[in-house]
Structures are given as C-alpha cells and as structure tokens.
Amino acid sequence: MLLSTISIEAVLRPLLRYIGPKLIPWPALNQKDCLFGDNALLVEEVYRRYEQGDAELPNCWRGLFARALEDKYSVGCAQTTSGDDLAVNSKVLCLLNFFRSYGHLAADLDPLGMAGKVTLDHEKYLASMMKNSGAAWRESGASLSSVLQTLKETYCGKIGYEFMHIPSSEERDWLRDKIENANRIIAPERKKETLQCLLETELFEQFLHVRYPGYKRFSVEGGDVLVPLLERIIALTPEFNCREVVLGLSHRGRLSVLTRVMRKPYAAVLYEFSGGMAYPDGLSVSGDVKYHLGYSTDKKIGGETVHLSLAYNSSSLESVCPVVMGRVKAKSDEKHQPVLGILVHGNAAFIGQGVVAEGFTLSGVTGYSPGGIVHVVVNNQVGFTADLESSMTSFYCSDVAKMIDAPVFHVNGDDPESVLLAADLAMEYRSKFGKDVVVDVVCYRRFGHNEGDEPMFTQPLMYKRIAAHKTVASLYAERLIGEGVVTKEEVDKLREEFRAVLEKAFAESAKYKPEKEDWFQGSWNGFRRPDPGRFHDYLSETGVERSKLLSLANSLCTIPEGFNTETKIARMLAGRLKGVQNDSIDWGMGEALAIASLLVEKFRVRLSGEDSARGTFSHRHARLVDQVTGEHYIPLNNLGGEQARFDVMDSPLSESLLTNISLLLKLSGCFQRIGVTATHGYEGQGPEHSSARVERYLQLCAEDNMQVVNCTTPANFFHVLRRQLHRDFRKPLVVFTPKSLLRHKMAVSKISDFEGRFSPVIGEVADINPDAVRRVVVCSGKVYYDLLEARANKADVALLRLEQYYPFPTELLANELAKYKKASVVWCQEEHFNMGGWSFVRDRIEESVRHAGIAGSVSYIGRPESASAAAGYSSAHAAQQQAIIDSVFT
Known part of the structure; x- marks a missing residue:
C-alpha cells in the first residue's frame, strides 16, 4: 500500500467521524450535517489541496479540517490556526495513525529472535513533516525524536497491538487511550509473585521430566508465562463483578494449569502418573489420560470466592471451544450474573480448525453470546512440527479473529510483565464491551510436540537456539535481581522450598486415594448415576391429563387480537386445535404439547437450530411474525399462567450448551447436549438428504451412556421429550425424525395416548x-x-x-x-x-x-x-x- 494512501485514510477516518455520516453540497458545508461515503474521493482531493496549502480552498473546508485535527489527534503540538502549524499537525496525525495501524509489525515479539522484523517506512512522514514547516515544528515545543521514540516504545515494544481494523470508533478510541496512557509500573510484590509462579511451573515440569522419563506430559516449558497469565486473568474477575470462570485448553500446559491454577493436589497428579485412577473405585468409568482431564474448585481472591471449572478436552483440537462457550452462556443465564470464559489455543489449531471460526460466529449471535471470551494463543511458532508456511497463509495465526473485529494483543512470551499488561487490557476490554479479545503469546516449545518427539528432525535451526536459550523463569529472575527486587539468595530459597514441596507430594502419592467423583456436585447435586442394564430407569411416568392438554392446546392455537397472522399458518393452528378436540394430533402439535407441558411444570426449554422457529420443513411455527408490523409472538411463552421460559433460536449450525434443568433440543449436529433431533428417512433425495447415519450413533452406544430413538407417533415423541426431565438422572437423547411423518396421514395420535408413557x-x-x-x-x-x-x-x-x-x-x-x-x-x-x-x-x-x-x-x-x-x-x-x-x- 502506498504511504500517501495510508496517510489519507488515516486522516479521513477521524475526519469522517468528526464531521458526521453524510456529505453535504459544497455551499452548505458550514451546516456540517451531511457527509456520505460515495463522495470519499472528493474529500480526498479537497484534503490534498488543503495539505498543499491551496489558497483558493473555501474557508468552510479549511475550518472543518482544522477542527478535525485538534488536540484530540495531536501529540502535544501547540494548536494554532496558521497554515504551517496545521500542516505540522496533519503530518503528526499521519505518523501517529501509521504507528497505531502498523506498529505491531515491527514489535519485538519473538523470544528466539528468528522472526524477521518488519522495518516501518516512516521516513517519508518525517521528511514531509519537516519540509517547509521546520520552524513551526520547533516553535511548537515538541521534539520530533521524542515523539518518534514514544511511538516506537508504545507500539513497537514487547507488545504489538492490532485494533485499527475495528469499525467501532468508540472501541478504537478507548483502546487507543488505554494503550497510549497505560501505567506500565508493576509493584515489586506483584513481580515477586510472578517470579514465584514461573519458578514453580518450571520446577514442576522438570520434576516430572526426571521422575517419569519418557512419559508424555505436553510440557508448558517455553510458554511458561501461560500460567501467570491465567492466574492474573482469574485474579481480576472480582473487579469485574465475576464469580465464576470456565476454562478450556488442549494438552500443552494442562498439568501445570491443573496444579498451579486449579489447585489440584500435586500428589493427585503424581499418583495418576504412577498409574492410579483419577476417580474412586467402583464407578465403572473408562477414564482418560492425565492431560485430558478437567477439574473444578473454589478459589479465594481478595476475600471473594471464585469458582473455577476446567473443561475436559480430548485430542480433538479446539473441540472444547463451543463447549466452554455453551457452559458460560448456560451458567450466566441460570445464575443471572457474568461468567468468564477463557480459551487457550495452539497457534496452528487456532488458524487451522474450522470450529474456531464457528465459535466466533456464535459469539455475537443473539441467544448464544457468552459475553466475551478471552482467547489466549500459546504461539509455538510451528504447526505441530511443520513450518508456519505450511500451516497458514495469513500473516498472523490470530487473523481469524478479525472476522468478528476482535482486538489482538501480540506479546513476547519471554517478557512476563508485558504479558500481564496485555492480560489487564484484555480483561478491561472484555468487561467494557462484552466482546471477544485475543492475547497472542509468542513463545516456543522446549521439547517439541511432546517429550518423546525429536524436534531436530524438522526444526534444527530453531531447536539449536532453544537449547542455548535460558528459561523464562531464569531470565525474569536475572531481571528482578538486576532491579533489586529480589536477591539471588531469595531466588535459590524459593527453588529449594518448592522442591521440598514436590518431594513431599511424591511421597504422599504412594498412598493417595481419590475421595469422590466430582460430577454430581454443585448444580448437579441430587442427581444420580443409574445402574447400567436396569431398563425400568427409562420408563418414567410422563402422561398429562386430558383437561390440561386441551387447555394447553387452546393457548397454543389462540392468536392475540390484532395480530396479523399469515393465513396458511392461521389455518394450520385452527386445524391443530380441531385435531386435538377430535383425537387426531399430528407431529408438530405433539411436540408443542410436550414443550408446553414442561414449561408449565417450571422446566425451561431451549430449541435451537437453523430455521428452528418455523421448522425446517415448516411444521413448527413456534414464533409467529405479524405480516404487517413484523413483530413476533411466541405462543409457548403465553400459556396463560406461571411458566418457565421458552427460548427458540434460529441459529448457525453449531451450538453447545450444558445445563441440568433445561430441555435443550438441537435440530442437527453433534450430541453434547440433552436432546438432539436428526432428520432421517429415505425419500429418494440423495445421500445427504436421506440419512442421519443411524449406524454411527449406535456404534457409540454402550453402558447405557445415551438414548437413541426413532419414534413413529407424536405421542411417543411427546413422552420421550418429557421423560428427559422427569427423572433424577440425565442422559443425552438422539431422536431420528423422518420428515415425511411430519404430515403423514397415519402418523397421528389420540389424546389418550398422551396420558400414558413412552413405549420402547x-x-x-x-x-x-x-x-x-x-x-x-x-x-x-x-x-x-x-x-x-x-x-x-x-x-x-x-x-x-x-x-x-x-x-x-x-x-x-x-x-x-x-x-x-x-x-x-x-x-x-x-x-x-x-x-x-x-x-x-x-x-x-x-x-x-x-x-x-x-x-x-x-x-x-x-x-x-x-x-x-x-x-x-x-x-x-x-x-x-x-x-x-x-x-x-x-
């Protein structure tokens, strides 16, 4: 991009914000009420004339440009109306916006010093700034070198800020002010706490390496700063009125996060390394490897109790993302208070896995937004073992976050203090705007993909540097010793004390026994695990008496006076009410009665999926649209008495929620939720429209882990939905629903069938x-x-x-x-x-x-x-x- 183009854009952007949304005719410009984008070329041309000191330029334009370049966009220059000073200020503005937009490209981000730095071509700005205005610049009292030095320190240091792509001027201005006026002084006590955290993380990883040689542990070494980063984010939660955190991350660093952040006992982890199970005997659980397991705990922060949940995560990269988002949304809705979600990604997975983009799409959709996720990218600078050129085509692995205009803070992983500053800014932004934010921690992997991997096979140059590179804890200890914050003796004492802690935990691990399973605690208290093979557990009483069904049907099929319902839908509703009265209930009405009956019993129901409100095959119409005003009416939220809330979401095709008191129905997709309906039935429409692949679901069935049904009657569908909540346990449900049965003349039920129960x-x-x-x-x-x-x-x-x-x-x-x-x-x-x-x-x-x-x-x-x-x-x-x-x- 030409520098002249950049400077014009940089000036026009604040100018257009200042003047207003539309462009007015030239003679009426003094009224300042009408700039529009179609005349951007005219504005550029006029600004160039203004910049060149065109004496024939009308005063109204000169005044507008002058006001747009007032002290809000200057860096300390004296504000006058002289032509020279205005020219100086415009060049300063161009220089300033240049660094704001592109300074991150020249930031010092790579701890290994291997990434080629981008040289910012700002000399043209400096030359044009001094040309014909040197005296005015000198008289302004500002030092060009000091301004340049400040800009480099702010935007080209250990943190690279990407935020000028955000279309919201409010967000850009807020971030700009925070970045340019940041308090970068960290108290000595906080520095000591950070050093202790880094030392304990390093020593724990090294202890595992020595005691369990050859064991996979996916060490965090090289990205050690992840642990104090997470500690800092969690420590800030009470300041933002947040008392619960849901955390998701993949393998790397999980053991250190489990112990140092989540406070899982070191003895418990060492016991598992010795072959012990994470849960008590007799639970018939298959378990998982140590670096997949989750954990939950309460943590005291400044007198406040914050509940932490680390989600389980298998080897499916990024699969935990929608799970964490769904849990955050469900918990915040249930408790009516903010819940913080933190997602830790690897750099290659972040840019390479489609589920990340799907999650970003959901992050701002009504009914799905978790209120802003803090994303932390542990940037290893390789993709598994491959070069970055083989892993992505974008400049940054974080560029996928720009699809939702999220700010990105790139930070050098060897500078803990810069990492903590980035964490502070990320938390402030997330709290202020309720949007996602990304902290891209540029670091390295000391031992390759895992401890059994030989990184020299594919990355010899990088790993020669890593072998000679000091650890994060060592570098930071040297820095604090040099600053006089700690002494070498104090550092050595910290190391010795923590080694003793680990040795004691190792001795205790030989006799360690897990106390209890943790999945029936908290909001799941009162639920049980049914014994496999006891089929009567699945035959709950779910019938509803006839009088209540008639009353619910009447509410569901009654339209408020003055609401302009589409004529075909009005006929359908009238026909359904008549069908109930005449003992001929179709599929859509059976579903509506199931949901309505649960709502009046105070069970919340959420229905989601693409076109779920009307039904993909136009059979549901859970949300009616006024044909004149466009207003919405939801019969299931107007049942004529006290009831729970019904949510119906026309969603993207990806969603995940986790709660124990709701019936969650999804029209397609995976089944990490309580109810899923999948279209199935051979209609002659080809492989993708005929089969929900029954066999694939059935291959997953064992130990009564879930339910798979293929109902043929509306009444059976009614009962199978209701029994989900009329039991003291929860099992996922997969329902195959042939679309031809939605209107099949034989697929109807009598009202008496709804008074019974499900028939397997x-x-x-x-x-x-x-x-x-x-x-x-x-x-x-x-x-x-x-x-x-x-x-x-x-x-x-x-x-x-x-x-x-x-x-x-x-x-x-x-x-x-x-x-x-x-x-x-x-x-x-x-x-x-x-x-x-x-x-x-x-x-x-x-x-x-x-x-x-x-x-x-x-x-x-x-x-x-x-x-x-x-x-x-x-x-x-x-x-x-x-x-x-x-x-x-x-």
Whole structure:
C-alpha cells in the first residue's frame, strides 16, 4: 500500500467521524450535517489541496479540517490556526495513525529472535513533516525524536497491538487511550509473585521430566508465562463483578494449569502418573489420560470466592471451544450474573480448525453470546512440527479473529510483565464491551510436540537456539535481581522450598486415594448415576391429563387480537386445535404439547437450530411474525399462567450448551447436549438428504451412556421429550425424525395416548390372529407406514415397531414376539445392509427371540450393501423401496 494512501485514510477516518455520516453540497458545508461515503474521493482531493496549502480552498473546508485535527489527534503540538502549524499537525496525525495501524509489525515479539522484523517506512512522514514547516515544528515545543521514540516504545515494544481494523470508533478510541496512557509500573510484590509462579511451573515440569522419563506430559516449558497469565486473568474477575470462570485448553500446559491454577493436589497428579485412577473405585468409568482431564474448585481472591471449572478436552483440537462457550452462556443465564470464559489455543489449531471460526460466529449471535471470551494463543511458532508456511497463509495465526473485529494483543512470551499488561487490557476490554479479545503469546516449545518427539528432525535451526536459550523463569529472575527486587539468595530459597514441596507430594502419592467423583456436585447435586442394564430407569411416568392438554392446546392455537397472522399458518393452528378436540394430533402439535407441558411444570426449554422457529420443513411455527408490523409472538411463552421460559433460536449450525434443568433440543449436529433431533428417512433425495447415519450413533452406544430413538407417533415423541426431565438422572437423547411423518396421514395420535408413557416397543395394532401369523417383521421408523399400507388386509404378517434402539428393550420385545410362537422373525430396514440398525440390533433381537421361545435366527430385509447412503434418483429409490416391500410379503 502506498504511504500517501495510508496517510489519507488515516486522516479521513477521524475526519469522517468528526464531521458526521453524510456529505453535504459544497455551499452548505458550514451546516456540517451531511457527509456520505460515495463522495470519499472528493474529500480526498479537497484534503490534498488543503495539505498543499491551496489558497483558493473555501474557508468552510479549511475550518472543518482544522477542527478535525485538534488536540484530540495531536501529540502535544501547540494548536494554532496558521497554515504551517496545521500542516505540522496533519503530518503528526499521519505518523501517529501509521504507528497505531502498523506498529505491531515491527514489535519485538519473538523470544528466539528468528522472526524477521518488519522495518516501518516512516521516513517519508518525517521528511514531509519537516519540509517547509521546520520552524513551526520547533516553535511548537515538541521534539520530533521524542515523539518518534514514544511511538516506537508504545507500539513497537514487547507488545504489538492490532485494533485499527475495528469499525467501532468508540472501541478504537478507548483502546487507543488505554494503550497510549497505560501505567506500565508493576509493584515489586506483584513481580515477586510472578517470579514465584514461573519458578514453580518450571520446577514442576522438570520434576516430572526426571521422575517419569519418557512419559508424555505436553510440557508448558517455553510458554511458561501461560500460567501467570491465567492466574492474573482469574485474579481480576472480582473487579469485574465475576464469580465464576470456565476454562478450556488442549494438552500443552494442562498439568501445570491443573496444579498451579486449579489447585489440584500435586500428589493427585503424581499418583495418576504412577498409574492410579483419577476417580474412586467402583464407578465403572473408562477414564482418560492425565492431560485430558478437567477439574473444578473454589478459589479465594481478595476475600471473594471464585469458582473455577476446567473443561475436559480430548485430542480433538479446539473441540472444547463451543463447549466452554455453551457452559458460560448456560451458567450466566441460570445464575443471572457474568461468567468468564477463557480459551487457550495452539497457534496452528487456532488458524487451522474450522470450529474456531464457528465459535466466533456464535459469539455475537443473539441467544448464544457468552459475553466475551478471552482467547489466549500459546504461539509455538510451528504447526505441530511443520513450518508456519505450511500451516497458514495469513500473516498472523490470530487473523481469524478479525472476522468478528476482535482486538489482538501480540506479546513476547519471554517478557512476563508485558504479558500481564496485555492480560489487564484484555480483561478491561472484555468487561467494557462484552466482546471477544485475543492475547497472542509468542513463545516456543522446549521439547517439541511432546517429550518423546525429536524436534531436530524438522526444526534444527530453531531447536539449536532453544537449547542455548535460558528459561523464562531464569531470565525474569536475572531481571528482578538486576532491579533489586529480589536477591539471588531469595531466588535459590524459593527453588529449594518448592522442591521440598514436590518431594513431599511424591511421597504422599504412594498412598493417595481419590475421595469422590466430582460430577454430581454443585448444580448437579441430587442427581444420580443409574445402574447400567436396569431398563425400568427409562420408563418414567410422563402422561398429562386430558383437561390440561386441551387447555394447553387452546393457548397454543389462540392468536392475540390484532395480530396479523399469515393465513396458511392461521389455518394450520385452527386445524391443530380441531385435531386435538377430535383425537387426531399430528407431529408438530405433539411436540408443542410436550414443550408446553414442561414449561408449565417450571422446566425451561431451549430449541435451537437453523430455521428452528418455523421448522425446517415448516411444521413448527413456534414464533409467529405479524405480516404487517413484523413483530413476533411466541405462543409457548403465553400459556396463560406461571411458566418457565421458552427460548427458540434460529441459529448457525453449531451450538453447545450444558445445563441440568433445561430441555435443550438441537435440530442437527453433534450430541453434547440433552436432546438432539436428526432428520432421517429415505425419500429418494440423495445421500445427504436421506440419512442421519443411524449406524454411527449406535456404534457409540454402550453402558447405557445415551438414548437413541426413532419414534413413529407424536405421542411417543411427546413422552420421550418429557421423560428427559422427569427423572433424577440425565442422559443425552438422539431422536431420528423422518420428515415425511411430519404430515403423514397415519402418523397421528389420540389424546389418550398422551396420558400414558413412552413405549420402547409398539406391538401389532391390527386385530389379527397370532396363530395365523407366519412372519413377524421388526422395523423402526418411517418404513413401518410403508409396510402398513402395503399389507392391506393380509393377516399372516405382524408388524412390530422398535421405537428405541438403545438402551435396547430386550424383554419388552420378547414379550411381543412371544405372541407369535410359530412365526419366523425378520428385521426390515430402509437403509443398506452395511448401514442403519441391522449390525447393532441383530444379536439383540436374537436374544429377544430366544427369550420368547421362538426357534430360528433373525433374517434381514432391506437394501443391499452400498457405498452411497441413498439413491438420488426418484425412480431408483422407488424401485428399491418396492423391492423391500415385496420381500416382506412374498
């Protein structure tokens, strides 16, 4: 970019803010009420004439430029109206904005000194500043060298500030004032605390390295400053009226964060290194490696108690991001007070993982914003083991944060005091504006990707420097000794005292025993872990009496007077009310009644997903829009009495929330929440529109870890939603919902069906003689109605519906099968042989067959094996579907 272009932009930006939003005609300029962007070229041309001292320039323009360059944008120059002084001030402004915009490029950020520095070409500014105005500059009383030195110290030191890309003038001005007027003096006691934190972090990592050689621990060494950075952020929370912190980070540094920040006992971590389990015996948990585990604790800060939660995180890079965001949002909503979220990223994962961008998208969306996340990038300057050129195309790994106009503070990881200053500014910004902010800590990894990795394979030059480079704690100790803050003897004493702490913890680890599991504490108190295999735990009473259902239906289908409802929706609501009264309730009404009944029982419900308010297939219409005014009306929040809140969010496709008192329904995506509905059913619309990949969910099912259902009736869907909250335990729920059943003439329920409870197995509904049945077909989902229509009056084939895949209802299915002792048993599915439920249910159905006293094995009817999930041609789909039906009845 040309320097002249930069200077014009730098001047025009504050000028346009000063004058106003629109450009007015030349003669009326004195009224200052109308600048608009289309005339930016005119403004540039006029400013150039003003800058060149054009005597023919009208006074109104000269006055506007003069006012725009008042002392708010100067650096101490005397303000006069002379042409020379105005020229000087305009050049100073250009220089100032140049450093504000590009100073970070020349900042001293790399502890290893390997990154090539960018030389700022500011000499043209200096030359033009002195030309024809040297006397005016000297008379202003300002020293050009001192101004330049101040700018370099402020914007090209150990912190590089990126904030001029932010479109909000309020935010830019606030950051500018904070940066240029920052108090950089740190009290000696705080310096000592920082040094102690660094020493303890380093010694703990070294202790593990010696005591457990060859063990993976993903050491924080080289990025040691992460620990005091997190300590500082947490220490500031009471100042910003925050009493809870949710923290997420991947492997690197987790052990030091667990012990030093989260206060997990050193003995506990050493016990786990020796092979001990993190939880008490008898819990039947598979556990995880040490550097994946989470922890929670209370911490006293200045007389205030702050609750800290470190989220569990597997090896899936950045997967913890939406989990932390969701927890922060849920906790802040539940407790009606701010909760701080901190996310620690690796540099390559931050720029390379799409979930980061998805999280940024959610950060400002209504109903999802966590109120500002503090992002800390531990910038190793490599991507796993590869050069940065192989990991990204942007200049900084943090550039992805610019998609939400977040400020970024790049800081040298070998300068703890600069890191703490960046943390202070990040916390202030987050509190002031409720937005995300990024602290990019440029550091290095002392031992490569992990302690078993050989970094010299791919990074010989970097690791030769690292081998000769002093540790952060050593460098800072030398600095404080030189400043007279501590003595060498005091540093040595700190080291010896902490080594003794670690030796004592090591001795205690031999007899250490975990006291209790931590997942049924806090807001989860009162919930229990159901014993696996006890199926009756899943048969809760969820029925609602008829009178209440009629009352709720009336509220749901009544539109306020004067609200202009779209005509087709008005007819639909009237039809639904009539359906309830006439014992014919469709899918959308069944769902609405389930939610409404929970709301009046004081359970909060949140429904989210793309187009979730109207329903992707236009079946829900949970939020009505006035066709004249555009105002919204939500029937589920107007049920005519006391109720909990219903939230319906038209969201991006990524979301995660965690709470124990709400029913959270998501229309698609992963299932880290209490309820998920996934569209499934073969409609001849191709692989991506036909299959929710039932088999993939079922492969994850074991030890009663979740529920997978494929309901065929509105009443069963009603009950399966309600039972989520009518139990003293919580299990994730996955519901497969065929879109064709949303309006299927047979997929309706009587009001009496809503007074019962969920049926994991639905037996034959026709009045047929069991002795005449030669074949029993067990199926699940939409294919049941295809078979039912094809069967007509045939009495030798019985149709049983498996409504719940998991936990598998072995005994209930056996009870239904026992009615047909002489029949063969087949499993019928729409999916291909290598997909769907077949591989999962085969052995389980055969167990039910044995319990029922029926001889023989279970056979398969369905589509043949295929690489594609479904046909995309309607003719091929119809032929395949007909072949399935023919096989069942021939």
